[in-house]
Ligand SMILES: Nc1ncnc2c1ncn2[C@@H]1O[C@H](COP(=O)(O)OP(=O)(O)O)[C@@H](O)[C@H]1O
């Protein structure tokens with residue numbers, strides 16, 4: 001009915017004092033821009049975590065020595081061995097791959113270049129379980145492992161760090177702790193998984209590592225891939241049963257190993273990211289609130305300024321409802337225009353954060369809708385009081401107003 | 403006397419005052435702008451209200467126009483007790499039953515003449531096309547067909563007064579109220595406005611106008627004189643109807 005007229009009157013009123021309208025909207029513009037940017041950042045962080053989860057494989061469990069962190073020193077009496085890995089591979093029906101690992105940091109020499117890198121001693125199935133691909137050459141095989149051959153596969157960034165490239169490093173010699181290794185393969189880039197970058201690691205056969213480096217059959221950790229369709233928890237119970245028996249742990253005694261669920265770790269990071277998002281959205285919400293109070297303030301001024309107009313309109317047949325609607329629509333239009341500008345600004349900021357700061361940002365449809373709904377809501381909430389004041393004016397008092 | 407009994411008795415009464423008073427409380431002092439007014443105005447009457455400045459003429463008009471409420475007595479508009487009307491009914495009465503021409507015009511300064519005249523029709527719920535048609539017609543009636551897109555600031559006093567009259571007429575109200583319609587005009591323009599009012603009366607409208615000029619009052623068939631908020635005379639000099 002009256003809505004188009006009401007809208008028209010509101011637009012005329014706003015355009016009759018554009019500068020003031022712009023100042024009034026500023027709070028909403030900044031608030032909405034902040035919400036959009038913050039949520040975009042939060043969603044981006046979330047998405048980054050999801051991608052890491054994907055890269056890591058949420059179905060991989062790491063078994064470590066539980067006293068690894070006790071008093072900050074490793075105690076040797078509780079140890080994982082190659083036999084433990086063999087037992088797991090042999091007995092658990094819930095596991096798809098069992099990968100024992102040793103990890104140490106060593107000086108690596110190539111020509112006259114020196115690097116300190118993580119050297120992982122492991123089995124050939126490491127590639128499959130952790131989702132690596134070979135870019136050049138090959139992965140070491142069971143025969144290499146069995147005969148403790150001195151061969152090495154290097155991470156994707158290693159050739160570059162040694163001033164060479166993947167193709168030309170194959171077949172060359174790399175000195176690890178002054179022992180010569182033949183480079184037989186280069187991994188494809190995997191990207192950082194969040195807490196470490198596998199692209200600057202190197203891999204050697206497990207037995208080679210045990211024979212040349214550690215001198216025993218202990219392993220540092222065992223990664224296992226849980227078979228598809230099996231719950232992580234089921235697999236964990238199975239692993240615990242097998243390892244307790246292998247280690248001869250009596251009932252009631254504590255495990256001397258620990259099972260680390262990476263997914264759980266990421267879950268906690270995800271929670272942190274969510275909290276972060278909510279926190280930022282909260283801050284943005286406060287600025288929206290301040291913007292809303294600005295709207296209310298200016299609407300009160302407008303009502304006072306236009307008291308006479310309200311009186312005239314009432315004298316000509318406007319009901320309280322007509323007047324209420326008129327001022328509500330005006331404050332909502334102000335807020336929605338502000339919201340639209342804020343949206344553009346926020347999306348722009350999110351774009352620049354992604355483009356130039358390299359942060360992952362995502363402007364979702366939901367956040368756009370929310371921003372608009374919120375703007376309209378603010379217009380309604382903070383407009384209602386001034387609008388009611390206008391509506392309840394006595395016509396004759398309003399007409400006499402100077 | 404109950405409202406029902408009254409309305410049965412006098413079908414033709416459009417305005418009926420029963421002991422109407424309007425008091426203003428100014429601190430400890432009470433100012434009686436109107437006191438003990440009892441009067442009836444019937445359909446198609448032409449009434450002039452006269453009196454010295456401050457005698458309560460505007461207050462009376464505002465009460466008749468449902469803009470102000472009496473502090474005493476009862477007012478029936480078209481047999482309906484105004485004090486019992488809710489906001490919607492009052493708004494409807496102001497919109498449909500009464501056309502009010504204010505002493506100070508009270509035009510909306512940001513709007514053109516045409517838009518000003520359209521305002522009552524907006525609240526009457528008319529569509530834009532119909533509103534413009536009627537508003538143009540009303541401006542035509544008051545002789546302003548060539549000033550429709552002018553704003554009040556671009557018009558003379560007489561032209562503004564005509565816009566105000568066009569706005570009061572545009573909803574075809576049965577009662578037309580005008581508070582000193584010629585007060586701000588030169589005599590020639592004043593005469594033109596009065597001719598307009600005479601025509602409206604001839605067309606069947608009920609006219610009530612406030613004036614302090616005898617020659618203006620002579621257009622009316624009935625003259626009510628106020629002094630200190632009271633009716634001091636109520637005469638129908640000419641025909642006596
Ligand atoms: N809002 C008001 N507050 C106090 N007194 C008022 C108010 N409006 C009018 N009056 C008083 O009521 C009396 C009648 O005023 P009014 O009806 O405007 O007179 P008129 O139109 O005949 O000049 C005057 O004494 C005036 O001072």
Ligand SMILES: [Mg+2]
Nearest residue numbers: 459460461505
């Ligand atoms: Mg007066």
